[in-house]
Each structure stands twice: as C-alpha cells, then as structure tokens.
Amino acid sequence: GAVVSQHPSRVICKSGTSVKIECRSLDFQATTMFWYRQFPKQSLMLMATSNEGSKATYEQGVEKDKFLINHASLTLSTLTVTSAHPEDSSFYICSARRANTDTQYFGPGTRLTVL
Amino acid sequence: AQKVTQAQTEISVVEKEDVTLDCVYETRDTTYYLFWYKQPPSGELVFLIRRNSFDEQNEISGRYSWNFQKSTSSFNFTITASQVVDSAVYFCALSETKAAGNKLTFGGGTRVLVKP
Numbered sequence: 001g002a003v004v005s006q007h008p009s010r011v012i013c014k015s016g017t018s019v020k021i022e023c024r025s026l027d028f029q030a031t032t033m034f035w036y037r038q039f040p041k042q043s044l045m046l047m048a049t050s051n052e053g054s055k056a057t058y059e060q061g062v063e064k065d066k067f068l069i070n071h072a073s074l075t076l077s078t079l080t081v082t083s084a085h086p087e088d089s090s091f092y093i094c095s096a097r098r099a100n101t102d103t104q105y106f107g108p109g110t111r112l113t114v115l
Numbered sequence: 116a117q118k119v120t121q122a123q124t125e126i127s128v129v130e131k132e133d134v135t136l137d138c139v140y141e142t143r144d145t146t147y148y149l150f151w152y153k154q155p156p157s158g159e160l161v162f163l164i165r166r167n168s169f170d171e172q173n174e175i176s177g178r179y180s181w182n183f184q185k186s187t188s189s190f191n192f193t194i195t196a197s198q199v200v201d202s203a204v205y206f207c208a209l210s211e212t213k214a215a216g217n218k219l220t221f222g223g224g225t226r227v228l229v230k231p
Contacts (some may be wrong), residue, residue, distance in 0.1 A: 001160075030218065034218070034219070038116070042223075042224075043222065043223045043224050044160075044206070044219075044221045046219065046220075049218060058224070085210050091158060093158075093160065093162075095219075097217055102148050102165065102167075102210055102217055103148075103150070103162060104210075104217070104219060105162060106159060106160035106161075107159070107160060108159040109158040
C-alpha cells in the first residue's frame with residue numbers, strides 16, 4: 001500500500017499562535033511531498049512543493065514566511081503556520097509522491113480553526 | 116498553463132443508476148498523467164486511477180470505468196449501478212511532467228449524491 005498520515009487531524013488555536021502539521025509516508029520513501037489547502041466546497045489549491053533536503057517551492061501568492069515547510073527526511077515533511085489568523089482556518093492536506101512514480105498519495109488532512 | 120474543468124458541480128442520482136462525471140483538460144505537454152480521486156465526507160483523498168497520455172485504452176475496475184479521449188481532451192468517469200457509499204466529491208487532476216515537479220492541477224470537483 002501507500003499510506004500517508006497527518007498529525008494532528010484537527011487543531012483549534014488562538015490567533016497569533018503557530019501551528020505545526022506533520023505529514024509522514026508510512027510505508028514508502030517520498031522524495032517529494034506537496035501541501036494543499038482546501039476551503040469548504042472548493043477544490044484543492046497547491047501551496048508548495050517540498051523536496052527532501054532542499055528548500056520548498058511555493059506557489060504564487062503563498063507567503064513563504066507565513067507557511068514554513070521543512071522536509072528533513074524521506075518520510076517526513078512539516079508545515080508550520082506562523083502567527084495564525086482566522087483567515088488561515090482551512091483544511092490542509094499533504095501528499096507524498098513515491099520515488100520513481102508519478103502518483104501522489106494523500107494524507108487524511110488537518111482541519112485548522114483559528115479563533 | 117494547465118487547466119482541468121469539471122463542468123458538473125453536483126449530481127444527484129438514485130441508487131443503482133449509472134452516473135458519468137465529465138473531465139476536460141488543457142495542457143501544452145505531450146506527456147502527462149490524468150488522475151481521478153475520490154473525497155468522501157471524511158476528507159481523505161482516495162486514489163482511483165492514473166492514466167498516462169500515451170495510453171488511450173479505456174479501463175474498467177469493478178463498477179468504475181474510465182473513458183480517455185485525447186482527441187477531445189477528455190477523461191470521463193462512470194460509476195455503474197451507483198451505491199450510497201459512492202456519495203463523495205470526485206476530483207479529476209492533471210499532472211505536469213517530472214521536469215515541472217509532477218505538480219497536480221485539480222478540477223473543481225463534482226459532488227455525487229446517491230440517494231437510497
């Protein structure tokens with residue numbers, strides 16, 4: 001199989017705090033991981049592409065200082081939402097691309113609510 | 116630029132009816148991949164199929180079937196004899212080439228509601 005986990009699944013935080021979301025590929029190595037954001041009843045929007053051992057590539061309009069991405073190993077990428085505000089409330093989904101394939105496998109998502 | 120269009124935002128059917136989801140894409144690449152994912156109410160995206168641009172054979176997997184027509188840039192998905200468990204949002208997606216990082220461009224999704 002190709003299992004991707006995310007932690008936490010749900011988080012509620014106060015405005016101004018930082019939140020870290022972990023994405024792990026459990027049974028395969030992922031040279032590339034992706035972070036998406038999904039608003040209610042909308043499609044997934046790619047935020048950034050994360051390659052192991054190098055800096056993430058952010059999509060246009062995504063603030064790199066706001067959404068810090070670290071991909072320290074072949075099985076773990078983290079997204080930190082810094083100084084979160086209510087408008088950052090969303091469903092964040094990661095995916096991992098298995099090495100030498102073109103298929104992305106998705107995590108279960110993290111629902112972030114900023115009060 | 117890559118673009119994926121799913122014209123149907125929502126489809127409602129009664130159990131056992133067939134339902135076809137349309138997907139039309141735009142790309143300048145000659146090599147690309149097309150995908151369908153299912154997103155049930157739980158939120159997790161479930162991979163259904165991957166098709167590369169050189170393989171126009173239609174595919175059937177159980178009650179699911181896919182029709183890829185390069186001439187019309189379409190990759191349609193049919194659920195035969197729908198069941199309540201098929202209720203979900205279905206996304207069609209297009210993958211750029213490796214050189215571009217294999218980024219996925221998603222369509223807007225089609226919400227399928229199967230009523231008992």
